[in-house]
Amino acid sequence: MDVYGLIGNPVGHSLSPPMHEAGYERCGLDARYVTFEPAEDEGAQAVRSAAHLGVNGLNVTIPFKQDVLDAVEPDPLAARIGAVNTVDFGTDPPTGYNTDxxxxxxxxxxxxxxxxxxxxxxxxxxxxxxxxxxxxxxxxxxxxxxxxxxxxxxxxxxxxxxxxxxxxxxxxxxxxxxxxxxxxxxxxxxxxxxxxxxxxxxxxxxxxxxxxxxxxxxxxxxxxxxxxxxxxxxxxxDGAWMLLYQGVEAFERWTGESAPVEAMNEALRSGLE
Ligand code: ATR
Missing domain, CATH: 3.40.50.720 (NAD(P)-binding Rossmann-like Domain)
Structure with a gap:
């Protein structure tokens, strides 16, 4: 089973788990998406630990988007922005993207x-x-x-x-x-x-x-x-489209598959209602 997730603080109300898991289900992927809430100064450390644990990919949200630059190799766009919201552990060091x-x-x-x-x-x-x-x-x-x-x-x-x-x-x-x-x-x-x-x-x-x-x-x-x-x-x-497509782009970076946009959109919007 592949494991993806989100690190942020707080992450309690995130709609990323249902959105991504709807995508895995539609594509028949054996994968889960879980949330992690490291302490505020432990973003980079959490990414390093996730790599050791064999996590496949992480989204990154507030307050860690800059901090995790210490633990990844950012792609050119993420490097220019100075913030990473998606980490792919398929490379060593992990690659950081800015799918926002x-x-x-x-x-x-x-x-x-x-x-x-x-x-x-x-x-x-x-x-x-x-x-x-x-x-x-x-x-x-x-x-x-x-x-x-x-x-x-x-x-x-x-x-x-x-x-x-x-x-x-x-x-x-x-x-x-x-x-x-x-x-x-x-x-x-x-x-x-x-x-x-x-x-x-x-x-x-x-x-x-x-x-x-x-x-x-x-x-x-x-x-x-x-x-x-x-x-x-x-x-x-509306703002759900931005939320959807940062997730769609992350999904595609991680899985190499074309994301089932409609299924992910449906899951996201039903969570927003
Ligand atoms: P985010 O990561 O979501 O962009 P942020 O970094 O805190 O959050 O930025 C919030 C943005 O909303 C800023 O551009 C902020 O303007 P300032 O740079 O002047 O703070 C803007 N913002 C927040 N409240 C605002 C308000 N009442 N009127 C106008 N702009 C506001």
């Missing part, structure tokens, strides 16, 4: 949205980094808007200066979203705004019908931003 970044791109592709033109990424934390690098890696011009301007400009500089990244990036505050979005094709919310309260990080009047809007928030699925975007005639993609 690829997940953003694949969630958009699932909806037949062209990965080109201009994207506005709101947020410059972990999710914003993954989205900005994932899109710039595919040649998209990324404008990063963040409450703390310095974090947006610093991230934009990193993206622009990264070797082998086709796209460029700019950084700014949240003040002039209408001007920023006027000629944008994509809008990604990578902040937590919309999770606790029914609020949007972007004024409704800045949205328009030529946008595709992806919200990383998945609880609730129907955020204020997505409601405003739909009212403006934009295409909307």
């Amino acid at each position: 970044a690829v997940g953003v791109v694949r969630a958009l592709e699932h909806h037949d949205i062209s990965i080109s033109g201009r994207a506005v990424v709101v947020g410059a934390g972990g999710a914003g980094r993954a989205a900005a690098f994932g899109l710039a890696d595919r040649g998209v011009a990324v404008d990063i808007a963040n409450r703390t301007v310095e974090k947006a400009t610093a991230l934009a500089e990193e993206v622009t200066e990264a070797e082998a990244v086709a796209g460029t990036a700019t950084g700014q505050g949240l003040e002039d979203m209408a001007a920023l979005l006027a000629d944008a094709d994509l809008l990604i919310n990578a902040t937590s705004v919309g999770m606790e309260e029914d609020r949007s990080p972007v004024p409704a009047e800045a949205l328009h019908g030529d946008l595709a809007v992806l919200d990383a928030v998945y609880a609730p699925l129907e955020t204020r931003l997505l409601r405003d975007a739909a009212a403006a005639g934009a295409e909307t993609i």
Whole structure:
């Protein structure tokens, strides 16, 4: 039997176990997916221990995504982002991937949205980094808007200066979203705004019908931003798609099989209801 899992602290409410196990079942794989909660300073050690125990693959979540870099060889994208959310123990040393970044791109592709033109990424934390690098890696011009301007400009500089990244990036505050979005094709919310309260990080009047809007928030699925975007005639993609495709990409890295996206999506969404 193959063993996959998730390390994070806390991991109690994760929907990754039912999502991945639905995939194993559909593919007839003899595998299990379990959660582990190491102490906050033991992320890298947990990855080394998992390798010794013969674990096949691990997802990594908060607060360990940077720490585990000490225990893996990151692929070029994960190295640029400086964060790993998926470890494959099929190599020595284990390989670290950032499927959050690829997940953003694949969630958009699932909806037949062209990965080109201009994207506005709101947020410059972990999710914003993954989205900005994932899109710039595919040649998209990324404008990063963040409450703390310095974090947006610093991230934009990193993206622009990264070797082998086709796209460029700019950084700014949240003040002039209408001007920023006027000629944008994509809008990604990578902040937590919309999770606790029914609020949007972007004024409704800045949205328009030529946008595709992806919200990383998945609880609730129907955020204020997505409601405003739909009212403006934009295409909307909820946060479960990002969660799904980071998992799909991990599944495929680990098993070498094409993931049963529908079965995994069904399991994920029934857990989110
Ligand atoms: P994650 O890993 O999910 O991205 P994070 O690293 O804590 O989490 O980043 C949270 C993001 O949401 C940041 O971009 C943060 O803006 P700051 O860098 O200015 O802190 C943004 N954010 C959180 N609360 C916000 C709010 N009320 N308004 C605007 N942005 C907010």
